Amino acid sequence: MADFIVPSNVRPETDAQHRIQGPIHAPRHVRIICIGAGASGLLMAYKLQRHFSNFSLVVYEKNTDVSGTWFENRYPGCACDVPSHNYTWSFEPKLDWSAxxxxxxxxxxxxxxxxxxYSLHKYVKTQHQVSGAFWNKEKGGYDVHIKDLASNTTISDHCDVLINASGILNNWQWPAIPGIDKYKGVLLHTANWDDKIDLAGRHVGLIGNGSSGIQVLPTIQPHVGKVTTFIREPTWVSPVQGLEQHVFTDKERLDFATKPNTLVEYRKNVERGLNGQFGIFLKGTTTNNDTETYFRQQMSEKLSNPYLEERLIPNWHVGCRRLTPGVGYLESLVKENVEVVYGEINAITEKGCLCDNGKEYPVDxxxxxxxxxxxxxPRFPVVGPDGKNLQDLWKDEAKSYLGIGAADIPNYLIFLGPNSPIGNGPVLSAIEQQADYMLKMIDRFQTHNISTFSPKAEAIADFIAHKDQFMEKTVWHDPCRSWYKGRPDGPVTALWPGSTLHYIEAMMEVRLDDWEIKYNGNRFAWLGNGYSQTELDPTADWAFYIRDKDDDEPISRGRKLQLINKSGTVQQTAAVSFTGANIDAPKL
Structure with missing residues (x-):
């Protein structure tokens, strides 16, 4: 097939004229820059390579290797709180997970x-950190400034489309406690771990009882002399029933690798269970009430300490903060060499932590x-055509379009942006859906004479209004301190107003009426010289639409979804969570 393509050196103003020389939907060359080679950036590279032609891609990664947060985080006990067989791409299983x-x-x-x-490293430039992106009014697209960390020099690159895949749990920070620079012992952050530090026999202080702290404590407790763990607020800690930790046996791993459908059915059952948990996050549902009862019972049994139970079991709903399995954490809190200090740290001293009980706790x-x-x-300026910087626009509250775009910042797409389904259910499934949506926009940009695309401000305003109203019915709206929102009584900025399956269905089709589209010249220049793409391909059937029966794919949304979700093929109800409780229909 001899493609007619619009070359990369054609200027925007002549793009329309050039397209007239070729057939309908002649693909223009598109230059894409992706920031970050973590899971999302690698998926984008894979899908572009698989589905597109006439593109160029570079992925700038600040680390020395790919994989993002999983390259950076290697503190003791670091793990994922999603079952491993379902922390994979839907199409790319791993046969030999250990647990x-x-x-x-x-x-x-x-x-x-x-x-x-899939040979994705060829797109990646490691030790290159993006420091700014600025719209080029003459050429269109972004001039991107990148610091070469190896040579300590700054380079410039240009792209038609900029994708931010730098992640949300990536920019680690020290606690905002006075005096942290005065501490004379060994200071570590879980996201910037120093493998050379030996903790054996030492007195260790641990600040925080979020996911990282919960993973660290049971891992280091058997090896250190003492742990003083500083906790300022309660949190729910317990594996969801049916998803407890389990080390796979050799036979189980062999069955996964050799018995047809064994692994895919296991993965499907886990995914159904994960998708069946959304009722946990809705106030007043049977699922939420039953889960809270189960968690409360589990925490009380494992702590078996009235002082700790009173302080560590929350009085807000299960799910207000991110749930964590907490394997071995609660049991570690009651070990002889562990001291729990509950309350605020007023200051960090040369020796350790000075707490609001008036005591100083020295640690090594x-x-x-x-x-x-x-x-x-964003950690760097992202400046649109009118000079607006996304850092300023999102200074007080980040407001995105469906988690992937921002008003007034054209040709800019975001993985896991504000109000994405980060804690609503399976997250990698949502990332795949975001990638597919982005690719549909890029395909339209490439095959039509589009110069810019960006979500409309009014569409974002309506989405945020709907989101805020929905969140009032959820446990995320409770006054707990959570990274899902900027402050305990603030708007929920991190989560999608629905389940992951809800997000997947919402993102299946591009709503072009929500997007501001501008063209290079005549918007119909994509019609070209009157020839079809089919006529360019001598191996194609030039009468493909003639058949002896109607085998068209469904046209209506409902029928199309039934085909995609294989409606009628599952006998047992999928609307059961691993807690054993039926999912409640929310009364909104």
Whole structure:
């Protein structure tokens, strides 16, 4: 097939004229820059390579290797709180996970092996950190400034479409506690771990009881002399019933690898269970009430300590903060060499932590499991055609279009932007859906004479209004301190107003009426010289639409979805969560 393509050196103003020389939908060359080679960036590279032609791609990655957070995070006990067989791409299973909750090293290997298998490293420039992106009014697209960390020089690149895949849990930060620079012991952050530090026999201080702190404590407790763990607020900690930790046996791994459909059915059952948990996050549902009862019972049994039970079991709903399995965490809190200090740290001294009880707690090593900057505000300027900087637009509250775009910032797409389904259910499934949506926009940009596309401000305003109203019915709206929102009583900025399956269905089709589209010249120049793409291909059937029966794919949304979700093929109800409770229909 001899493609007619619009070359990359054709200027925007002559693009329309050039297209008239070729057939309908002649694909223009599109230059794409992707920021970050973590899971999302690698998926984008894979899908572009698989589905597109006449494109160029470069993925700028600040680290020395790919895999993003799974390259960076290697603190003791680091793992994912999603079952490992379902922390994979839907199309790319891994046969030999060691356990239900695998460690970070295994997860790093999965994404690194994925990149190697599909030759994605050729798109990636490691040790290159993007420092700014500025709209070029003459050429269109972005001039992107990148710091070469190896040579300490700054280079410039240009793209038609800019994709931010830098992640939300990536920009780690020290706790905002006075005096942290005065501490004279060994200071560590879980997201910037130093493997050379030996903790054996030492007195370790641990700040934080989020996911990282919960994973660190049971891992280091058997090896250190003492742990003083500083906790300022309660949190729900318990595996969801049916998804407890389990180390796979050799036979189980062999069955996954050799018995047809064994692994895919296991993965489907886990995914159905994960998708069946959304009722947990809706106030007043049977699922939420039953789950809270189960969690409360589990925490009380494992703590078996009235003082800790009173302080560590929350009085807000299950799910207000991200749920964590917490394998071994609660049991570690009551070990002889663990001291729990509940309350605020007023200051960090040369020796350790000065708390609001008036006591100073000296420690040899201070571990800060204090998380990341989750404001969604970009770490570098992203400046659109009218000079507006997304850092300023999102300074007080990040407001996106369906988690992937921003008003007034054209040709800019975001993975896991504000109000994406980060904690609503399976997250990698949502990332795949975001990638597909982005590719549909890029395809339209490439095959029509489009110069810019960006979500309309009024569409975003309507989406945010709907989101805020919906969130009032959820446990995320409770006054807990969570990275899902900027402050306990603030708007929920991190989560989607619905389940992951809800998001997948919402993103199946591009709503072009929500997008501001501008063209290079005549918007119908894509019609070209009157010839079809089919006529360019001598191996194609030039009468493909003649047949002896109607075998068209469904046209209506409902019938199309039934085909996609294989309606009628599952006998048992999928609307059952691993807690054993039926999912409630929300009364909104």
């Amino acid at each position: 239900v909750y695998a460690g970070s090293k295994e997860i790093f290997n999965y994404f690194n092996d994925f990149a190697r298998k 090593v201070l571990i800060c499991a204090t998380g990341f900057n989750t404001s969604f505000k």
